[in-house]
Amino acid sequence: MILKTLSLVNYKNFESEDFEFDHKINCFVGLNGVGKTNVLDAIYHLSFGKSYFNPVTTQNINHEADFFVVDGAFEKNERSEKIIVSFKRGQKKVIKRNGKMYDKFSDHIGFIPLVIISPADRDLIIEGSDTRRKFIDSVISQSDKTYLNNLINYNKVLSQRNALLKYFAANNTFNAQTIEVYNEQLHNYGKEIFKTREAFLQTFIPIFKSRYQAISNNNEHITLAYKSQLHDSDLKSLLEQNVQKDKALQYTSVGVHKDDLSFEIESHPIKKFGSQGQQKSFLIALKLAQFDFIKAQSGVTPLLLLDDIFDKLDEQRVSQIIALVDNENFGQLFISDTHAERTENVVKQIHQSYKIFKL
Structure with a gap:
């Protein structure tokens, strides 16, 4: 290119x-x-x-x-x-x-x-889980249209379910059958998103570690781990278990839209214990691994x-x-x-x- x-x-x-x-x-x-x-x-x-x-x-x-x-x-x-x-x-x-x-x-x-490496990438370390999810989604979506479509559909259904929860609260009402329709759709899309993210990270993490070692001369031990509620339960069960909580909050509190990545150096969060140089090396390794992954997937x-x-x-x-x-x-x-x-x-x-x- x-x-x-x-x-x-x-x-x-x-x-x-x-x-x-x-x-x-x-x-x-x-x-x-x-x-x-x-x-x-x-x-x-x-x-x-x-x-x-x-x-x-x-x-x-x-x-x-x-x-x-x-x-x-x-x-x-x-x-x-x-x-x-x-x-x-x-x-x-x-x-x-x-x-x-x-x-x-x-x-x-x-x-x-395309891959960009910028000082703005520090947001991946210091900001909330949303920024790190967007990173995963951006890498996978560049070579996997099915994943991108599942993600778009999941977010659409999530938005509709949240609007329904707000409607229930405003009108002091509740309809279990209607919420069940959204639960089913979120479960179906969410299951596929989780599976793809899990498979992606199994491939991506070794590439990332190899890149980091090359930048740091093997001097530091780093870890990158995938955190998801779906490791322990399927999404349909989670949605059913948390329906009362969601009614009170008026939004969907469980699902793949809560997934995160944990970044650690020497078994401690890099956000708190990594120097500026270590954090920058971590981010560069992350982006170079993104480069390697996209190149391998797309040719x-x-x-x-x-x-x-x-x-x-x-x-x-x-x-x-x-x-x-x-x-x-x-x-x-x-x-x-x-x-x-x-x-x-x-x-x-x-x-x-x-x-x-x-x-």
Whole structure:
């Protein structure tokens, strides 16, 4: 997968900008605030149809403009592909592939495989379980359409069940048969989601551990574990057992929407006991494992975006990461950094062609 050109119109701080990329390494350098991360986010937008950093679409439009357009020309499996994401205030966002509009955004997910590593990833450690579930879902969904559809359907039914619980509370009523219909559907979708997540993590965790050891020189013992209520019981039983609690709370308190990942270093939560460098190494290993998994599943080498990668890492860890990407397993890289000289010194070590964009 190669991104050949990128055109931005009214996207974030860019009024109009065109880029022509090297097929291996592309670096965006400049002071904070010049838009280095925004270029990476535009590339992410082409893959996922949304921003990685700001989910509010209107806030991705440049200042007082009415619309934005992100236009990318790709080469995938020796075929030219053109992806355009556009949005106009008051209208729906549009994604087009080779001039044809998608019926559903979900049809586009996975077509442009991409992994981003960014300081914002720290949310995976410090935020709640929702952030970590989204990570699992994002990795699996890029190569498994059935999983993505099950997830969409599960969330739809969950929303309907929650609305029903609120209706019961507001009207001081309850109908066991109606709630049973939703329980059955949640059980069916939830069972499949749980099975897929479990199988995914059995494959993913060894890859992740191997990546972490390569970055840290085998110096630290880390664990990644899948936490789910469905390990101990089926979802239908859980929903039936918790129906009184759900009535009182007015939302569904059990299910795969409560799943989580636990991150530990030396048998302690990395959130509390990991240094900044260890946490960053953990996150980079997580994302490189995501890269490996997606590549193995899809047969396509994902784009790799490294945003401010050198921040909070000592030189040895940076060198380990650079050594990892200095082989044919990786395809096209996009790097942002505030220090032009540091970036150039690092990419020279990789022995690949590169291009530096000073913003």
